Amino acid sequence: MxxxxxxxxxxxxxxxxxxxxxxxxxxxxxxxxxxxxxxxxxxxxxxxxxxxxxxxxxxxxxxxxxxxxxxxxxxxxxxxxxxxxxxxxxxxxxxxxxxxxxxxxxxxxxxxxxxxxxxxxxxxxxxxxxxxxxxITRYREAELAVRESEERMAKFMQASMEGIVFHRDGVITDANPALCELLGLPLSSLVGRQALDLVAAEEVAMVRSVMEAGEETHYETVVIDGQGHRLPVELIVRTLTCQGQHYRMGVVRDLRAQHEAMARIHHLAHHDALTGLLNRNTLMERLRERLARGGEGAALLFIDLDNFKRVNDSLGHLEGDQVLRTVADRLRAGLRAGDLVARFGGDEFVVLLEHVTQRKDVLVVLNALLSVVEVPVRADGRDLSVTPSIGVALYPDHGQTPEDLLQHADTAMYLAKAAGRATYRFFEPAMAATAYADLVLEGELAQALTADEFVLFYQPQVDAQTGQLVGAEALLRWRHPVRGLLTPDAFILVAERHRLMLPLGEWVMREAARQTRLWHDSGVASVPIAVNLSSMQFRLASFSKSVGQILKSAGVPGEWLELELTERMLTEEIERLPELLQTLRSQGLAISIDDFGTGYTALNQLTRLPLDKLKIDQSFVAVLPDDNGAAAITRAMVQMAKGLGLRVGAEGVRNARQWHLLAEWGCDELQGEVIASAMPADEFEAWLARRGRPTLPRIDP
CATH class of the missing domain: 3.30.450.20 (PAS domain)
Known part of the structure; x- marks a missing residue:
């Protein structure tokens, strides 16, 4: 086995x-x-x-x-x-x-x-x-960091004044109280809802494309609140990762106040702040558009109130302003649908009548205007008689350009005044003799330059917070041998029309440079002097070179002068502006925009131009603090300028309340009667010596 x-x-x-x-x-x-x-x-x-x-x-x-x-x-x-x-x-x-x-x-x-x-x-x-x-220290620290981050985010969301919303794949997961308040909806009705449900129908496609692309961007859109109201908003969207999940966060900014302010700025850029009528620039643009179309006739009416200066002198500017508003309302009421009316400044109004083929058509409107304007105006408890003198120029008989029609209507208006006022006159070719008056004034202006009849007045500019002198604006005056002291209103149009603004503007700059050199050397004042430029000067190809020669001749650094441009000049020269302004600033000169808020400046232009300061037009300041609209726009302009890194000045400050309000809003510099009126250089020096230590004005109870 x-x-x-x-x-x-x-x-x-x-x-x-x-x-x-x-x-x-x-x-x-x-x-x-x-x-x-x-x-x-x-x-x-x-x-x-x-x-x-x-x-x-x-x-x-x-x-x-x-x-x-x-x-x-x-x-x-x-x-x-x-x-x-x-x-x-x-x-x-x-x-x-x-x-x-x-x-x-x-x-x-x-x-x-x-x-x-x-x-x-x-x-x-x-x-x-x-x-x-x-x-387990690192795990506890990580948990603590997450918890603290969540707590910070929660506190931020609770405290933020702007709406914040989170969504995942388009479904809302959270929102803060500010968004709930903006939309008028409780959080419970937002969580779990499609974010696109809150977007206005015409905006859905655009918002969806941003969501699908996952872009981190910002844009404007429109949302619908709980009551069905449309709300313009700005959305700032970001992508966040939390516990491995991707979320979209949107910061929702209410743009209603901004849009209203922009609409107000746009309105004021085209309308007179006092009367609400179209302003001069807008009417001239409309007139150019009308004449470019040709066709049937039209009429231009130039209206000036008789003896209006007496109203201002006897009752004051506030009552005078009320009279102007009343007249403006009556002019609107006396016109036909489609006719345009504008305030050109002071007590001057211009009307454009459409569809005019015969003089009798114009006469109907003229008689209506005379009858409504002549009705006594209630002011200061009294009835004031205000009458108009009206000049009429017909298109195409009396001119085929806006400038010709305006000049001829203006000439006819002066003849109406000479005829006894409270009447009207049609332009006649014989009235062209007024061109002779222009010729005489042109000769006097040329002689005035050689006879040393021009002088600069200086208005102080002070720091809004301390009252310390920070600058002065040079203002041109003409000591006419017969008519006395004249402001630019009396001769500037003739100077511009006959190109006398070129030598006159150069004289102003040389004199300002000489004066600031004198003040610096003598220790009177070490502040820059602001000089107003004309568009004629600014259009010169050699302008920046000419400025450099003036500075060199006076031995003055560019920092001692400031150049003030109007908004319209920005529009006219926008193609070459950035380069030109940069050249001027490279010489040390500061660049400011004068009378801001009344012109045509697009806000995106301001971001592209090398500027230093905006000066808010005195038409806004004059009605502060009583005009809520002007106050809102003024404050918006200050904040906008600050956001662009610009200094802000305000003209025409007349009382302590305006001073304190502008200072509170962040205005940097002020000038106006509450500080001092414009004065010759010797009086300026005396004023500065008397002033002593600067103080802010008190607001009377």
């Missing part, structure tokens, strides 16, 4: 001694990233500790043996963990907890502790307790 061969014997493994096993266990225990210790269950003395555990308490693995829990971790920590220790000893179950550990190095760590009982074979007695500790 054959027996199967026994299986080959395996090679026997060597048996480790207890000492080797202990060494192997020690090696393993000392190299795991866990703190390990064993404590006797009866007296809570340490039976074993790996290197990491012992080092955590400033000991080594030999010195820690035999020490009690209290001796190792400290009295306070021992009291803290006593409930978990009792649970292990009394109920023979594991205990898990987290606590702060103050190491011997002074650093606070967060640890996760597992207490595991070592039971007797009959499981009736706890022989020892195994302690396993993991350092």
């Amino acid at each position: 054959t027996h199967a061969a026994p299986p080959p014997s395996r090679r026997s493994r060597p048996t480790l001694s207890a000492q080797d096993q202990a060494a192997q266990f020690r090696l393993l225990a000392d190299n795991v990233p866990v703190l390990i210790a064993v404590f006797d269950a009866h007296d809570l003395t340490c039976l074993f500790a790996n290197r990491r555990y012992a080092a955590a308490f400033g000991l080594d693995e030999d010195a820690i043996l035999g020490l009690t829990v209290r001796e190792v971790i400290g009295e306070e920590a021992a009291r803290e963990i006593e409930p978990q220790v009792r649970l292990l000893l009394d109920q023979h179950v594991s205990a898990n907890y987290e606590r702060r550990l103050l190491g011997r190095d002074g650093q606070v760590r967060w640890i996760e502790v597992n207490l595991v009982p070592h039971l007797s074979p009959d499981r009736k007695e706890v022989l020892s307790a195994f302690v396993l500790i993991n350092d």
Whole structure:
């Protein structure tokens, strides 16, 4: 019988001694990233500790043996963990907890502790307790950072005055109270709703394209509130990641006030601030458009109120302004649909009559205007008789350009005044003799330049916050040998029409440079002088070179002069403006925009031009603080200029209330009667000497 061969014997493994096993266990225990210790269950003395555990308490693995829990971790920590220790000893179950550990190095760590009982074979007695500790500091710090970030975000959302919305895949997940208030909807009706449901129908396609592209951008759109009202808003959208999920955050800015302010600015750019009628520039633009179409006839009426200066002189400008508003209302009422009426300035009005084929058509309107304007006006408790003198120029008989029609209507108006006032006159070719008067004035202007009849007056400009002198504006005056002291209104149009503004403008700049050099050298005032420019000067190709020569001749650095441009000049020269203005600024000159708010400046132009200052037109300042519309626009212009990094000046400040209000809004510089009127250089020096330490005006109760 054959027996199967026994299986080959395996090679026997060597048996480790207890000492080797202990060494192997020690090696393993000392190299795991866990703190390990064993404590006797009866007296809570340490039976074993790996290197990491012992080092955590400033000991080594030999010195820690035999020490009690209290001796190792400290009295306070021992009291803290006593409930978990009792649970292990009394109920023979594991205990898990987290606590702060103050190491011997002074650093606070967060640890996760597992207490595991070592039971007797009959499981009736706890022989020892195994302690396993993991350092969870970085996890706790990460959790804390997330929690703090969430708390900061929540507080920011609660505190933000602008609406904030979060959505994921187009579904709203959260919104702040400001957005709920803006939309008039509770949070509960927003969360879970499609974000596009809140967008106006015509805007949905555009907003959806931005959402799908995931762009981080900003744009304007329209949303619908809870009552179905359309709200213009600006959306600033960003993509955020939270817990692995991508969210879109939108900051929603209400643009209603901004749009209203812009509409107001646009309205005021085309309308007279006092009467609400079209302003001069707008009517001239409409007239150019009308004449460019040709076709049937039209009539231009130039209206001047008789003896209006007496109203201002006797009752004051406030009552005079009320008379002008009343006359403006009556002119509107006396015109036909489609006719245009504008205030040209002061007490002058211009009317454009459409669809005029015969003089009798004009006569109907003229008689209506005379009858309604002649009705007494109530002012200062009295009835005032205000009458108009009207000049009429017909298109195409009396001119085919706006300038010719306006000049001829103006000429006819003066003849109406000469005829006894309260009447009208049609232009006749013989009236062209008025051109002779222009010719005479032109000759007088040319002679005045050589006879040294021109003089500069200076109006102080002060810091709005301190009242300290910061500059002066040079204003041209003509000491006419017969007519006395004349302001530019009396001759500037003739000067521009006959190109006398070129030598006159150059004289103004040279004289201002000479005066500022004198004041600096004598210590009277070390402030820049602002000079008004004409568009004729500005259009010269050699203008910047001419300015440089004037500065060099006077020995004056550019920083001592400031050039003031009108808004219309920005429009006319926009193609070459940035380069020209940059050249002037490179010479040290500051550039400001005068009479801001009444012209045609597009706001995007301001961001492209190298400017230093905006000067708010005095028509806005004059009605502060009583005119809420003007106040809103003025404040908006100040904030806009500040946002563009420009200084802001205001002209025509007449009282302390206006001063304080403009200063509160952030206006930098002020000038006007409340400070001082324009005056010759010697009077300016005397005023400055008398003024002493600058103070802000008090507001009378």
